[in-house]
Amino acid sequence: xxxxxxxxxxxxxxxxxxxxxxxxxxxxxxxxxxxxxxxxxxxxxxxxxxxxxxxxxxxxxxxxxxxxxxxxxxxxxxxxxxxxxxxxxxxxxxxxxxxxxxxxxxxxxxxxxxxxxxxxxxxxxxxxxxxxxxxxxxxxxxxxxxxxxxxxxxxxxxxxxxxxxxxxxxxxxxxxxxxxxxxxxxxxxxxxxxxxxxxxxxxxxxxxxxxxxxxxxxxxxxxxxxxxxxxxxxxxxxxxxxxxxxxxxxxxxxxxxxxxxxxxxxxxxxxxxxxxxxxxxxxxxxxxxxxxxxxxxxxxxxxxxxxxxxxxxxxxxxxxxxxxxxxxxxxxxxxxxxxxxxxxxxxxxxxxxxxxxxxxxxxxxxxxxxxxxxxxxxxxxxxxxxxxxxxxxxxxxxxxxxxxxxxxxxxxxxxxxxxxxxxxxxxxxxxxxxxxxxxxxxxxxxxxxxxxxxxxxxxxxxxxxxxxxxxxxxxxxxxxxxxxxxxxxxxxxxxxxxxxxxxxxxxxxxxxxxxxxxxxxxxxxxxxxxxxxxxxxxxxxxxxxxxxxxxxxxxxxxxxxxxxxxxxxxxxxxxxxxxxxxxxxxxxxxxxxxxxxxxxxxxxxxxxxxxxxxxxxx
Numbered sequence: 001x002x003x004x005x006x007x008x009x010x011x012x013x014x015x016x017x018x019x020x021x022x023x024x025x026x027x028x029x030x031x032x033x034x035x036x037x038x039x040x041x042x043x044x045x046x047x048x049x050x051x052x053x054x055x056x057x058x059x060x061x062x063x064x065x066x067x068x069x070x071x072x073x074x075x076x077x078x079x080x081x082x083x084x085x086x087x088x089x090x091x092x093x094x095x096x097x098x099x100x101x102x103x104x105x106x107x108x109x110x111x112x113x114x115x116x117x118x119x120x121x122x123x124x125x126x127x128x129x130x131x132x133x134x135x136x137x138x139x140x141x142x143x144x145x146x147x148x149x150x151x152x153x154x155x156x157x158x159x160x161x162x163x164x165x166x167x168x169x170x171x172x173x174x175x176x177x178x179x180x181x182x183x184x185x186x187x188x189x190x191x192x193x194x195x196x197x198x199x200x201x202x203x204x205x206x207x208x209x210x211x212x213x214x215x216x217x218x219x220x221x222x223x224x225x226x227x228x229x230x231x232x233x234x235x236x237x238x239x240x241x242x243x244x245x246x247x248x249x250x251x252x253x254x255x256x257x258x259x260x261x262x263x264x265x266x267x268x269x270x271x272x273x274x275x276x277x278x279x280x281x282x283x284x285x286x287x288x289x290x291x292x293x294x295x296x297x298x299x300x301x302x303x304x305x306x307x308x309x310x311x312x313x314x315x316x317x318x319x320x321x322x323x324x325x326x327x328x329x330x331x332x333x334x335x336x337x338x339x340x341x342x343x344x345x346x347x348x349x350x351x352x353x354x355x356x357x358x359x360x361x362x363x364x365x366x367x368x369x370x371x372x373x374x375x376x377x378x379x380x381x382x383x384x385x386x387x388x389x390x391x392x393x394x395x396x397x398x399x400x401x402x403x404x405x406x407x408x409x410x411x412x413x414x415x416x417x418x419x420x421x422x423x424x425x426x427x428x429x430x431x432x433x434x435x436x437x438x439x440x441x442x443x444x445x446x447x448x449x450x451x452x453x454x455x456x457x458x459x460x461x462x463x464x465x466x467x468x469x470x471x472x473x474x475x476x477x478x479x480x481x482x483x484x485x486x487x488x489x490x491x492x493x494x495x496x497x498x499x500x501x502x503x504x505x506x507x508x509x510x511x512x513x514x515x516x517x518x519x520x521x522x523x524x525x526x527x528x529x530x531x532x533x534x535x536x537x538x539x540x541x542x543x544x545x546x547x548x549x550x551x552x553x554x555x556x557x558x559x560x561x562x563x564x565x566x567x568x569x570x571x572x573x574x575x576x577x578x579x580x581x582x583x584x585x586x587x588x589x590x591x592x593x594x595x596x597x598x599x600x601x602x603x604x605x606x607x608x609x610x611x612x613x614x615x616x617x618x
Contacts, residue, residue, distance in 0.1 A: 052246055053083040077113065081196070144270070176212060198228045225243050235293050257290055310611055312411055316411075328358075331392060339388050351368065382441065386606075404607055417458070418460050422458065434455055450473055466558065468489055470555050472554040501578050
């Protein structure tokens, strides 16, 4: 008979046993039913959890499940990397946000360390509120001879105002003097962890304070954790791991490991040889190399292989045309491209599929013929979708991405002068039939929204008017929810001259180059919900008018944009603008569909189409 007694102590392990091994056994022979007695966990080891972005358009309930999962892991403590609440301009809106978050982390059985993100420390109001609630926005602690340094990235370079710190709270100079002192006084730490929200090593522009922090870290062993991008990437920089986490409920398309989009927590075990990172997700446990910089860069390049060329039609009705897709391999390895083309209710598509293999730096074209069942007005035409799989490999391991494209004949739509005065009141009686339709719009997942939309655009000397009629049999609106998390419309208008107006770019690049700040982006909803904090946008133009009316079958809305705003953006008398309309359908309060009249200009090249949705003065 054999008996085994084992004992591990988390806080004082060396006092828990005598002898060289923590496991005491009794044996009766040379054969034993175990592989060894040297435990994997050294007495000096401990574990903690790092949790990623919760907000930036948070998904309800995800962070609550994350808290439950963390508590089951029983780490020594938890560290965030910021974006804990959505943020607000009005101080009166903040208590409810923080009370909700504090109630969630109060369920943890271990300490939780707050780190400010751009949504938590976005403006002077929030900076002062942080100081009142939590004290300093940067701090350190030391545990088992390991240094934990927390920095406020918004003092290095505010996300909402790049190159400048958020004012009203802590001072950048104080944070830097603090970092210098703490790193100098803790030079004997066996390891150093740094936590901040924005990953400045992966962000365009100069960040002198962060460069100085790296100089201060020097050749000591350290690891850096950040978030902000909502996509996981591990960099190796200066021979050290720099890990950007994905999400714990923040907005994400959740397209999987290849894109770094998943909900997870990082369980960090501090060993005698350094930290070991395990990424715990709904679909399993992954190590720190779950997505490397090399993999991210390859996926980014694969996303750019397919570009949709505009299909402009002469005349008001579509009969036939050719949609072309340019393929360009930007890598030094072969790439295989596979496509499947859906039919539209309004036109046939030929061929229905295509496959191309591109050599390194090779290119090709896929041309698809479209033929209408009967001549159809372009204002009412329903597009179809192309589904792309782009494949390559790293060290023999396959890497693939999936994207969609629109097959959408388009033209420059006229903005006629209104023949009757328009009163912006939500009553569309003066409009007559609305030309444009957002009905039976294709969705990549094959589903169909219940809501549909018709709209129109007209002008007079002082305004450009937009009218919207939404049919929605399952309304879902609440004054308690964010305006972009319920039924409603978002209107995006760009009145700059070409080529800027027609150009597309990823949203971060568009923020950096000023494109986003130049747009008019406004929401129209049946219920005035909690405003979206969009600090990268200028305030609505003076004189902008809007109105919404609801009825049993949906809602109607009107928007009047002052022509002086269009002229200002155009640098003279406006001649055209680019328009997109997003229709949100939250059936029964659950996230449903977000339908766009034209593909987003911020989408990948496979989807975004130059100049799509352009209107011109008639």
